[in-house]
Amino acid sequence: MKSYHAWLDIGAGKVITQPMQRVLCQNFASKLNGKIIFELGEDVEFSKAKIQFKKMYTTDLKVDGFIFLGLEQFINQKKLEINLIKDVLKKGYELHYIRQNLSFFSITDFKKSVNDLILFSDLNKSN
Amino acid sequence: MVEKNIKSLLKNGYFIYNVKDKKKLNFLKDDIFKESKKILKGKIKKNFFNEFHNINISNQKLNEYRLKLMKKVNVGEKFSKKGYEIFQEIIQKIFGLDIVAQKNVNLVIQKPNDPSQISVHRDAPPNSDYELVVWVPLVNTFKSKNMYILDKNNTSKLIKKIKKFSNNNKKSEKIMDFYYSFAFNKSKKHKLRFGQALIFWTGLIHCVPENQEKETRWSLNFRFKNTFSPYGTKGFPDYFAVANSSPITKLALEKKGSDFN
Numbered sequence: 001m002k003s004y005h006a007w008l009d010i011g012a013g014k015v016i017t018q019p020m021q022r023v024l025c026q027n028f029a030s031k032l033n034g035k036i037i038f039e040l041g042e043d044v045e046f047s048k049a050k051i052q053f054k055k056m057y058t059t060d061l062k063v064d065g066f067i068f069l070g071l072e073q074f075i076n077q078k079k080l081e082i083n084l085i086k087d088v089l090k091k092g093y094e095l096h097y098i099r100q101n102l103s104f105f106s107i108t109d110f111k112k113s114v115n116d117l118i119l120f121s122d123l124n125k126s127n
Numbered sequence: 128m129v130e131k132n133i134k135s136l137l138k139n140g141y142f143i144y145n146v147k148d149k150k151k152l153n154f155l156k157d158d159i160f161k162e163s164k165k166i167l168k169g170k171i172k173k174n175f176f177n178e179f180h181n182i183n184i185s186n187q188k189l190n191e192y193r194l195k196l197m198k199k200v201n202v203g204e205k206f207s208k209k210g211y212e213i214f215q216e217i218i219q220k221i222f223g224l225d226i227v228a229q230k231n232v233n234l235v236i237q238k239p240n241d242p243s244q245i246s247v248h249r250d251a252p253p254n255s256d257y258e259l260v261v262w263v264p265l266v267n268t269f270k271s272k273n274m275y276i277l278d279k280n281n282t283s284k285l286i287k288k289i290k291k292f293s294n295n296n297k298k299s300e301k302i303m304d305f306y307y308s309f310a311f312n313k314s315k316k317h318k319l320r321f322g323q324a325l326i327f328w329t330g331l332i333h334c335v336p337e338n339q340e341k342e343t344r345w346s347l348n349f350r351f352k353n354t355f356s357p358y359g360t361k362g363f364p365d366y367f368a369v370a371n372s373s374p375i376t377k378l379a380l381e382k383k384g385s386d387f388n
């Protein structure tokens with residue numbers, strides 16, 4: 001069975017509380033034939049910079065990948081951090097975004113979806 | 128023909144479109160039939176679509192069947208892609224070359240005398256005002272085996288009235304009664320053949336009556352918008368996928384993509 005870290009969106013807590021987010025993450029993990037073994041959320045002050053996440057994935061973790069609520073968690077200064085996505089995948093982790101129902105199992109998936117990621121970033125800028 | 132369609136779209140907010148490549152439309156219908164055969168096994172009857180209500184399955188099983196069927200036809204966005212191919216010409220005339228299509232095509236099955244699907248609503252909001260719905264009946268429609276549409280003028284008249292009533296603190300049941308009766312009375316009841324589509328703006332109110340005919344109504348709906356126009360709550364890439372890109376978008380994506388090679 002695969003194991004994942006879930007990254008909750010603390011800033012979204014007003015609409016989707018943390019227990020609700022937990023259910024979504026667990027449900028998504030089970031669809032991937034896996035389970036959540038650890039759950040984190042960025043401190044709101046640092047969430048944009050994703051300091052904790054960056055520190056985490058660069059250390060050698062015994063997990064298959066990370067589950068996020070949405071790509072929105074990867075937006076920094078109105079831009080999607082596409083390079084960060086690529087880097088995480090290059091390290092061999094999977095990345096999953098529930099809202100977009102978007103799963104990257106490997107860098108090959110990234111190459112297939114890179115145009116969608118660029119468009120997502122550009123559309124977000126104009127909002 | 129296309130000019131006539133656009134004229135009607137601007138004036139009424141909708142038009143009836145005659146599908147040119149019926150083979151592609153037939154492919155969708157055949158695919159639904161084939162998948163249904165697999166799911167329902169021995170229960171298939173003659174004149175499957177119109178006579179669907181005569182198949183003996185419970186409501187719960189019916190729902191399971193519909194969900195299974197939708198999952199099948201939406202694998203790899205198969206129906207969405209086919210839909211774009213069928214309506215490409217008119218869609219490009221309306222939106223230009225940068226087009227996104229809703230990934231999951233919705234399939235609606237309305238059996239006779241089922242009041243649970245009665246509805247009067249418009250799609251935007253929460254959908255985008257910059258979006259079109261392509262409603263494709265898979266069987267011929269007539270009388271109450273149909274969907275009714277309120278044109279642009281009547282829609283705005285009705286919305287204004289409803290706003291006025293709400294401001295004057297009219298009782299909500301009274302407002303709803305008025306809303307339903309105005310919409311059902313003033314809406315157009317077009318007969319559509321299989322091979323035609325009702326293409327309408329998301330800002331229009333439309334009505335689904337109770338099907339009181341002796342045949343089941345089947346319909347698909349597709350949604351299209353320009354890639355770069357504002358999105359409703361259904362966003363990119365969660366609900367929409369790129370169906371076509373203009374040359375300039377291709378250049379921009381190529382340039383930006385090279386940063387991630």
Ligand SMILES: [Fe+2]
Nearest residue numbers: 248249250333
């Ligand atoms: Fe609708």
